Amino acid sequence: MSGALYCGVDIGASAAKLVLIDESSAVLARVVESSGVDYAGIAQSCLERALGQLGRHADEIVWCVATGYGRNNVEFAKSRATEILCHGKACHHLVPGAITVVDIGGQDNKIIRLDEQGRQLEFKMNRKCAAGTGAFLEEIALRLRVPLEQLDALAQSSTQPVRLGSFCTVFAKTEILSHLRQGVALPDVIAGAFESVASRVLEMDALPGQVVVTGGVVAHNPVLEKLLSRTLGRSVIVPPYPQFTGALGAALCALESSRKTL
Amino acid sequence: MQSLIPDYYKELGEAARSGCRKVAWCSSVGPVELLRSLGFAVYFPENHGAMLGASRRAADFISAASALGLSPDICSYMTSDIGAFVQGKTALTSAYGLASVPRPDVLVYNTNQCRDVQDWFSFYSRHFEAPLLGIESPRGMVDVTSAHLRALGQQYQNLASQLEPIAGQSLDIDRLREVVASSLRCTTLWQEALRRGALRPSPLSFLDATVHMGPAVMLRGDPRAERYYEQLLQELDRRAQGGKGAIADERIRLYWEGMPVWGKQAELTEVLAAQGACVVASTYCHSFVFEGLSHPDPFEGMALAYSELFIARAEAYKERYLRTMAQEYGVDAIVFHDARTCPNNSNNRYGLPQRLRAQLGLPFVVIQGDLNDLRLFSEEQARTQLEALLEQVEAGRP
Incomplete structure (x- = not known):
C-alpha cells in the first residue's frame, strides 16, 4: 500500500481516537483506546497501532491535526483544532447540507449549527455540569452496579421508563434509589436515565434542520438514537462510527491544511 | 504614577490607624464625591474583592463565609471578602502593607448594581457597630426620567445631612x-x-x-x-x-x-x-x-x-x-x-x-x-x- 496519509487524533476526556485517511478522504484505519492519564503516550500508542494495521510508517503521514482536550499533548501533531470545528467538518463530510450536530461526549456536549456549505454558524457547549453527558451514565451504572456495556440492552428491554426530575447527577442517583425502593424494574430505571440524557441534550438549544448525533455515548448506546428521535419528533442521523467523528474531522482538516500549503 | 494606588492605601491605613481622618466604606459606583467632599478617606470593598479574586485564593475564603450562612451562590466578591475577614486575612497586607482592612466610621452603599452590596456592608456595620447609610436606586430602567432624578437627588441630599455629624463638618457645596x-x-x-x-x-x-x-x-x-x-x-x-x-x-x-x-x-x-x-x-x-x-x-x-x-x-x-x-x-x-x-x-x-x-x-x-x-x-x-x-x-x- 502506498500514497500519502493524513492523520486526525482526538484525545477526549474518556477515549483517545485516531483516524488515518488518504488523499480521497477515504478512511484507512481507526483506533480507539481509553485516554488514561498519559495523553502524549496514548496518542503515540494509537498512532503505532493504526500504522501497524496498514503496515505503514509515520514518515508517510503528510499532516496530522490533533483535537480534543488533550490536543496540546499530541507531540507528533503538526497543527491543532477544536473538537467543535472537527465534529462540524466530519459531519458535513458525511451528511452534506445544512445540519445541526449534537455531540454527546464523556464529559461535555456540543451543539454545532452548520450552513449548506458546512460553515459553522454557531455552537454551544453544556454548562459546567455532568447532566446529559456520558459521565452521568457512568455514575448511574456505577451506583446500580451494572456494567456500562449492559446499559443499552437493559434500556432497550424497558416497557415503562421512569421519569427522572433531577438535573443534578447526585440528586438523580438518589431519585433512582427511591424508584428502586418502590419496586420499579431496573430496565425502566435505566431507560429513565437515558431519557434524562436525551432531555438535557435537547434543551441545550433549538435544533433546526437535520440533526446529526455523534460521540462515544451514542456509539455505545444505540437506544439514545431512538430516544432523541422520539423526543425531537423527527429522525436523527447517527453517522457510521460516531465515536470517530472528531478524529475524522481532524484528519479532514489535515488534508485541507496540506493542500493549502501546496 | 506607579505609586498612586500604594499611596492611596497608605493614606487610608494611616487614617484608620491615627484617626486623623474619618474612614468611609463606599460601593464602587456610589456617592464617593459626597464622601470625599466631607473629608472622609474612602475605602472600596469591591476593589478588595477583586484583589482576592486575582489572588486565586477566593475559594478558601468563600468556604469560610459559607460556614457563616452566606450562600456560595451570592456575590463572590462579598463572600470572599467576608470569608477573608473572619479568617483575619486581607489582600492588602501583601500588596500594600496594611495589617487589616481599615476600620469604618460609616458604610455607604448604593443598590444601583445589586442588593448584595447592601447585605455585604450590613455585615460590617454589625461587626464594627458603625452606621450603615445608603442610596436605594431603582433598577431595570429603560430611561432615567426627571422623576427618577428628583427622587434620587433628594436621597443624596438626605444622605449628606446624615453624613455631616459623622464627618464632624458641614457640607461645603463649593467643595462638592x-x-x-x-x-x-x-x-x-x-x-x-x-x-x-x-x-x-x-x-x-x-x-x-x-x-x-x-x-x-x-x-x-x-x-x-x-x-x-x-x-x-x-x-x-x-x-x-x-x-x-x-x-x-x-x-x-x-x-x-x-x-x-x-x-x-x-x-x-x-x-x-x-x-x-x-x-x-x-x-x-x-x-x-x-x-x-x-x-x-x-x-x-x-x-x-x-x-x-x-x-x-x-x-x-x-x-x-x-x-x-x-x-x-x-x-x-x-x-x-x-x-x-x-x-x-x-x-x-x-x-x-x-x-x-x-x-x-x-x-x-x-x-x-x-x-x-x-x-x-x-x-x-x-x-x-x-x-x-x-x-x-x-x-x-x-
Whole structure:
C-alpha cells in the first residue's frame, strides 16, 4: 500500500481516537483506546497501532491535526483544532447540507449549527455540569452496579421508563434509589436515565434542520438514537462510527491544511 | 504614577490607624464625591474583592463565609471578602502593607448594581457597630426620567445631612462642586483612554484596561487620578502612533460583556493573543465612565451618573448599548461571561446574545464562570469555546 496519509487524533476526556485517511478522504484505519492519564503516550500508542494495521510508517503521514482536550499533548501533531470545528467538518463530510450536530461526549456536549456549505454558524457547549453527558451514565451504572456495556440492552428491554426530575447527577442517583425502593424494574430505571440524557441534550438549544448525533455515548448506546428521535419528533442521523467523528474531522482538516500549503 | 494606588492605601491605613481622618466604606459606583467632599478617606470593598479574586485564593475564603450562612451562590466578591475577614486575612497586607482592612466610621452603599452590596456592608456595620447609610436606586430602567432624578437627588441630599455629624463638618457645596468636577475630568480622560481601543490595532486590551481602571474606581474626585489618565493617554497615543498594539499581530477584535474572571485574566488574554485576538472593549471597564456628572446640579449629577449605569438598565437599553459599542469598536465577535454569582452582570440570560447576533450578524460565545470563585470555572471548556469562536471568525472571512 502506498500514497500519502493524513492523520486526525482526538484525545477526549474518556477515549483517545485516531483516524488515518488518504488523499480521497477515504478512511484507512481507526483506533480507539481509553485516554488514561498519559495523553502524549496514548496518542503515540494509537498512532503505532493504526500504522501497524496498514503496515505503514509515520514518515508517510503528510499532516496530522490533533483535537480534543488533550490536543496540546499530541507531540507528533503538526497543527491543532477544536473538537467543535472537527465534529462540524466530519459531519458535513458525511451528511452534506445544512445540519445541526449534537455531540454527546464523556464529559461535555456540543451543539454545532452548520450552513449548506458546512460553515459553522454557531455552537454551544453544556454548562459546567455532568447532566446529559456520558459521565452521568457512568455514575448511574456505577451506583446500580451494572456494567456500562449492559446499559443499552437493559434500556432497550424497558416497557415503562421512569421519569427522572433531577438535573443534578447526585440528586438523580438518589431519585433512582427511591424508584428502586418502590419496586420499579431496573430496565425502566435505566431507560429513565437515558431519557434524562436525551432531555438535557435537547434543551441545550433549538435544533433546526437535520440533526446529526455523534460521540462515544451514542456509539455505545444505540437506544439514545431512538430516544432523541422520539423526543425531537423527527429522525436523527447517527453517522457510521460516531465515536470517530472528531478524529475524522481532524484528519479532514489535515488534508485541507496540506493542500493549502501546496 | 506607579505609586498612586500604594499611596492611596497608605493614606487610608494611616487614617484608620491615627484617626486623623474619618474612614468611609463606599460601593464602587456610589456617592464617593459626597464622601470625599466631607473629608472622609474612602475605602472600596469591591476593589478588595477583586484583589482576592486575582489572588486565586477566593475559594478558601468563600468556604469560610459559607460556614457563616452566606450562600456560595451570592456575590463572590462579598463572600470572599467576608470569608477573608473572619479568617483575619486581607489582600492588602501583601500588596500594600496594611495589617487589616481599615476600620469604618460609616458604610455607604448604593443598590444601583445589586442588593448584595447592601447585605455585604450590613455585615460590617454589625461587626464594627458603625452606621450603615445608603442610596436605594431603582433598577431595570429603560430611561432615567426627571422623576427618577428628583427622587434620587433628594436621597443624596438626605444622605449628606446624615453624613455631616459623622464627618464632624458641614457640607461645603463649593467643595462638592470641585470634587464632582474633578471626578468628571477623571471620567472623561478614562473614557478617552478606553476609546483608543477603537484604533487598529488597539493599543490596550481588556487586561490592560482592568489594571488601569483602578484610579477611576478608587480615586475619582482626587486630582491625582486626572494626572494618571493624562499620562496614560500620552502613552497610549505614543503606542498608537508607533502602530503598536496591545498584542502582536491583532487579527480578531472581541468585545467582553460581563465581569472579568479575575483569577484567569492573564491566561484568557494569552489564549486569545495566541490566536491573534484582542478584547478591545468591554462593558465592565466602560461602566466606570460617568458622563452624568456634567449635570449643573451636583446632587442630581451624582443621581444621574450613578443611576444611568448599564447594570441598572432594562434589557432594551442594554441591547442598544451593546449594538452601538460593537459597531463603534469594530468587533468581530462578542464574549459573554455568565458569572454564576453575579446575575446582574451576566447579560446572556434573557436571549440578548441571540438578538444581537440576529441584528449584527456577529458570532458570540457564552463562557460559564465567575468573577472570583474559580470552582465555577472550567479553564479547558473556556479555552475550547474561545478557540472555537476564533476558528469561526477566521473561517467566515473571505
